[in-house]
Amino acid sequence: MLEKALKGSKTYWVWIIFLLAVMGAGSIFYIIQLQKGLTVTGMGRDVSWGFYIAQFTYFVGVAASAVMLVLPLYLHNQKKFEKMVTLGEFMAVAAVVICMGFVVVDLGQPQRMLNMIFHPTLNSMLFYDMIVLSGYLLLNIIIAWNNLHAEYQRRPHPHWLKPLIYLSIVWAVSIHTVTAYLIQGLPARHLWLTAIMAPRFLASAFCSGPAILIILALIAKKFTRYDPGKEAIRILAQIVTYAMVTNVFLFLCELFTAYYSNIPGHEHILTYFFTGLHGANALVGWAWVMAAAAILSLVILVPSRFRNHPDMLLVGLVLLILATWIDKGLLLIVGGFIPNPMGTITEYAPTGYELMISAMVYATGLLILTILWKVAIGVKKEIGEA
Amino acid sequence: MSESMQIHEHFQIKWGMVIDVDKCTGCGACQVACQAENNIPPSQQSFDRLRSVHWLYVYKLENGRPYPESDIAYLPRPCMQCGNPSCASVCPVIATTKDEEGGIVSQIYPRCIGCRYCMAACPYHSRVFNWFDPVWPKGMEKTLTPYVSVRPRGVVEKCTFCHHRFQLAKRRARAEGRDPHHLKEDEYIPACAEACPTGAIAFGDLHNPEHKVHQLSRSEHAFRILERLGTEPQVYYLSRRPWVRRQGDNYVQKDQQRGE
Numbered sequence: 001m002l003e004k005a006l007k008g009s010k011t012y013w014v015w016i017i018f019l020l021a022v023m024g025a026g027s028i029f030y031i032i033q034l035q036k037g038l039t040v041t042g043m044g045r046d047v048s049w050g051f052y053i054a055q056f057t058y059f060v061g062v063a064a065s066a067v068m069l070v071l072p073l074y075l076h077n078q079k080k081f082e083k084m085v086t087l088g089e090f091m092a093v094a095a096v097v098i099c100m101g102f103v104v105v106d107l108g109q110p111q112r113m114l115n116m117i118f119h120p121t122l123n124s125m126l127f128y129d130m131i132v133l134s135g136y137l138l139l140n141i142i143i144a145w146n147n148l149h150a151e152y153q154r155r156p157h158p159h160w161l162k163p164l165i166y167l168s169i170v171w172a173v174s175i176h177t178v179t180a181y182l183i184q185g186l187p188a189r190h191l192w193l194t195a196i197m198a199p200r201f202l203a204s205a206f207c208s209g210p211a212i213l214i215i216l217a218l219i220a221k222k223f224t225r226y227d228p229g230k231e232a233i234r235i236l237a238q239i240v241t242y243a244m245v246t247n248v249f250l251f252l253c254e255l256f257t258a259y260y261s262n263i264p265g266h267e268h269i270l271t272y273f274f275t276g277l278h279g280a281n282a283l284v285g286w287a288w289v290m291a292a293a294a295i296l297s298l299v300i301l302v303p304s305r306f307r308n309h310p311d312m313l314l315v316g317l318v319l320l321i322l323a324t325w326i327d328k329g330l331l332l333i334v335g336g337f338i339p340n341p342m343g344t345i346t347e348y349a350p351t352g353y354e355l356m357i358s359a360m361v362y363a364t365g366l367l368i369l370t371i372l373w374k375v376a377i378g379v380k381k382e383i384g385e386a
Numbered sequence: 387m388s389e390s391m392q393i394h395e396h397f398q399i400k401w402g403m404v405i406d407v408d409k410c411t412g413c414g415a416c417q418v419a420c421q422a423e424n425n426i427p428p429s430q431q432s433f434d435r436l437r438s439v440h441w442l443y444v445y446k447l448e449n450g451r452p453y454p455e456s457d458i459a460y461l462p463r464p465c466m467q468c469g470n471p472s473c474a475s476v477c478p479v480i481a482t483t484k485d486e487e488g489g490i491v492s493q494i495y496p497r498c499i500g501c502r503y504c505m506a507a508c509p510y511h512s513r514v515f516n517w518f519d520p521v522w523p524k525g526m527e528k529t530l531t532p533y534v535s536v537r538p539r540g541v542v543e544k545c546t547f548c549h550h551r552f553q554l555a556k557r558r559a560r561a562e563g564r565d566p567h568h569l570k571e572d573e574y575i576p577a578c579a580e581a582c583p584t585g586a587i588a589f590g591d592l593h594n595p596e597h598k599v600h601q602l603s604r605s606e607h608a609f610r611i612l613e614r615l616g617t618e619p620q621v622y623y624l625s626r627r628p629w630v631r632r633q634g635d636n637y638v639q640k641d642q643q644r645g646e
Contacts, residue, residue, distance in 0.1 A: 037539045038500075039517040044436030048505040048515065108500020108515060108540030115479040115499050124480035124505055187472055187615040188509030341509040341612060343447075348435060 001145075001152055004378030005371045011223065012374065019367045026360020029353050030105060038108055040353040047347035049106070053260050055361070056102035058329035059095045060133070060179045060193075063202065064209030066092035066140055069232075080235060083380065084217060084228040088143035090372035091213055096137040096175075098365035105357050109285055125182040132174045134227030139168040144376075152379045176201040183333075187342040190265035191332070192256075200250045207243035208324040210236050211317045216369070218314070223344045226377040237313055241301040244320055248294055251327070252270040269335050277339065282347045286326050294323035400489045401547055401568060402592035402620040403461055403579065404602040408530065409586035410444075412460030415443055419581030420464075423548060425534045427520035435515045441465065441545035442578055444558055449629045459621065459630045464578065465545035466611065467491050469618025471557050473504035473513060482544075487567060488548050489620060498541040505542060509612050510619075513544045514559040547589075548576035592620060609634045 033040050043050045069088040072078040104110050121127045139374040142162055147157050177198045183189065184197035217228045235381055258266035258368075271277050300306045300316030307313055339345045349359075389553035420426070420442040427439040447459040467484075471491050474482050481498040484491045505513045519539045522530070529538070533550035537543050555574035571590055578585040590597030602608065603622040609631045610619045625631055 037519065038518055040553070041439065044434075044517075045505075045511055045514065046436060048502045103501075106501065108502070108542075109538070110500075112479075112499045114496070115497055117479075119497065120481050121478050123475045124478040124503070125476065126501060130478070179547045182503075183506070186476070186507045187617065188612065189506065194420070337504065340511070385509065 001149060001375050001379060008374060011300065012370075015370065016367070016377060019363045019370065022363035023360050026356050026358075026363065028316060029356040030360060032084050033105070033353055033357060034110075038106075040351060042349050042351045042354060043347065044348075046110075046340045046344070047334055047348035049333050049337070050348055051350035051358060052106040053100045054329050054333040055358055056099050056106070057179055057183075057201075057333060058208070058308055058325055059098040060175055061135060061205030061210045061324070061328060062212055063095035063099070063175060065093040065095065065371045066203035066209075067169055068166060068206055068210045068236065069213075070172075071169050072235070074168070075216070078235065080229055080231040084232045084236070085149055086144050086376045087217055087220070087228065087373060088210075088213055089140045090138045090168060090376055091216065091369060092172075092209075093137060093144070093372060094365040094369035096133050096140070097368055098246075098361055099133055100125035100137075101364055102162070102358070105361060106336045107319070107320055121331075122251055125178060125185065128178045129175075129182055132171065132178045136168070136171050136175050139164055139171055144372075148376055151383055154383060155176070161285065173202065179326065183336060186336075189336040191269045191335040194254065196253060200254075203243050203250055204324050204328055205243075207240045207247055208328075210240050210243075211320050211324075214240070215317055215321070215371075218304040220373060220377060224381070226376050226381060233310060234315075235306050237301070237317075238318070240320065241298075241307065244294075244298060244301060244324075247324065250296065251294075269338055272318075272338055272345070273331055273335065280338075280345045282349060283331060283334070286330055288337035290323050290326035293319040293326070297323055393397065397406045397487055398593065399487055399636060400592040400601050401552070401574075401591070402603060402621060402625060403465065403576075404548075404588045404599045404608065404622045406586045406588070406602075407447075407461055407623050407625040408581075408627065409457050409584045411584055412444055412446065413583065414461050414583045415583055416489055416578035416587060417444055419577040421532055422529065423534070423577035424521075424546075425530050425536050427518075427522055428526070430442045430518045439514045439516060439543070441512075441514070442542070443511075447630060447633055457627065457629070459625065459627065461630075462545070462578065463512070463611070464511065464621060465546075465574075466510050466617065466619030467493060467547060468622045469620065470616060471616075472507040472509065476503045476507045478503065480613070481542075488552060490552070491544070492549070493542065493544050493546065494536045495535060496542050496545060500540040500542065502542060509615055509617065513542050513603065515542050516540060532536055553574060568594075571588060572594075590598070607631070611635070 008036060041050060045172035066089045070084045070303060071082040073085055107113055116130055143161055146161055150157050180201040184194060186192060214233055217233070221227055223279060233246045258270050270278055273283055274279065276284050292321040297316050297319035300312055301320065307316065334348050340348070397499050401624055417440065424441055426439050426441065429483065442462055442464040445461045445463055447461055449457045451457070462559060467490055471484050474491060479497055479499055481494045482492060482504055488493065498517065501639050502515055505515060516537055516539045520536055552574050555569055559566040559569060575589050579589040579641055588599050590600055592599055592603055594600055607624045607626050608622045610622055612632050624635040624636060
């Protein structure tokens with residue numbers, strides 16, 4: 001099947017070469033980071049996790065692209081998702097690879113990372129995160145690849161995959177929950193220390209993952225004329241909308257708790273986000289863009305009249321992705337460190353190195369996604385599903 | 387957290403420190419002694435507090451009042467060797483534990499992968515990351531302490547209450563046929579406590595009534611930093627000034643004062 005990725009149009013190869021070029025350019029910066037250490041980043045004593053870990057948390061959410069198709073298809077027999085489900089599963093594979101990439105580039109001693117396996121730590125959430133993420137990666141590769149292979153050989157889907165598919169649904173919940181637990185159990189990090197962190201992760205994942213999937217599927221449709229089905233996108237957009245409403249609701253719950261209770265720890269960080277605190281206001285612009293994008297996305301996505309209009313849907317989804325990315329990929333991780341437990345504010349901004357190395361990780365994920373989708377769409381077109 | 391839930395309370399010995407903030411002049415001798423004793427390399431950017439390595443750091447506290455009521459205090463901050471260390475539970479490679487008699491939170495430098503999860507968990511900034519390669523200017527390598535390993539760039543390190551001195555003291559006790567788990571007062575003492583010219587830093591076994599820290603930690607002027615978090619620090623502070631004690635737990639204050 002993999003041979004499908006070796007034959008493609010000129011556009012396909014230009015895209016592949018572009019991704020390889022970005023990976024190459026980024027890896028130069030990564031080599032410098034390996035030589036000089038994390039001092040090339042904007043991180044320090046107070047903000048000791050930055051852009052890398054923030055991207056990691058966001059892309060754990062993006063991996064939810066799979067479950068939001070698998071669940072309706074296999075538990076509710078929504079056949080309309082049949083054509084899209086492989087794309088969703090392969091996108092989850094790429095997203096998890098991106099997650100792992102961001103954890104690795106954040107390590108001070110990446111050559112020692114196998115210590116996580118040599119010294120398994122049952123009391124560390126990072127250990128469980130490694131288990132659930134690699135498990136989800138394997139599950140999605142095995143399920144999607146074998147199903148696709150069966151389709152390729154024009155045989156029915158293998159039965160032995162069924163239990164794995166059901167397991168993958170539960171497993172998907174675990175990746176968001178465990179990643180939230182990673183940060184929600186730390187004392188003195190007020191922004192993170194909230195019981196609804198895991199529910200927020202789930203809601204944010206279930207809207208941002210499928211939203212990115214819809215957009216990428218529409219792009220793929222433009223280039224390959226593979227139609228994942230109008231109905232599938234319509235229903236998926238509905239799911240995205242419900243999840244986004246929940247996501248915004250949970251965020252408003254945080255605002256209520258902080259400002260109605262007036263508890264300084266809860267209040268300060270949100271004030272820092274939206275108006276700045278003691279003159280520090282690096283993220284104020286971003287926070288308001290997030291708020292505006294979130295509200296606008298709901299204005300577009302909630303009324304079915306707008307949502308079912310292809311162009312409007314696209315605008316709504318882009319706004320939604322922007323809002324959720326600022327929320328999780330920018331504010332959430334940095335916000336945990338501001339103000340620090342002693343009440344001092346140290347602001348953070350990623351350096352050029354961090355952005356270039358992040359581009360490298362993104363490009364790696366996109367390359368995997370492109371190759372897997374090329375195979376999937378090639379097979380699906382050959383067997384006449386297009 | 388209730389007493390019964392404390393996972394590390396089973397130690398016979400609990401090494402602890404009681405630092406008298408009112409005696410501290412902020413001279414920084416403890417900080418220097420710590421750096422020399424523990425092979426902390428000279429800072430590449432000593433002006434950059436956010437990137438330099440300190441196991442013990444002297445903070446300046448201000449009461450924020452105008453003259454003549456204005457007042458300052460200096461607060462040396464080693465690792466709190468918490469009874470419930472937030473850092474130990476999060477480490478994914480068991481590079482940091484609190485499992486040795488004496489209750490010192492350990493750090494295994496050759497195993498640390500540098501994920502900095504412990505730094506996110508520690509409320510005290512007691513954990514420092516090696517942003518730079520450790521470099522000793524030529525000749526200065528002769529000052530290295532032979533009992534303390536140097537750490538590479540990319541790992542997290544922390545105050546160990548000069549653990550090597552504890553080991554040496556135990557060895558000495560064994561050689562003299564005494565119980566190494568019943569050291570005499572001042573037989574084991576970290577470099578900072580030894581260097582303090584005003585005697586502001588008292589060190590000993592908090593469980594042992596023969597050691598002065600036992601009594602001092604029970605003083606009505608004693609407090610611990612961010613005590614409300616339930617981390618149960620083994621480092622106590624003393625101050626007869628209420629505003630200093632209040633700042634020790636600004637978690638419940640309006641967080642207006644800056645802890646720097």
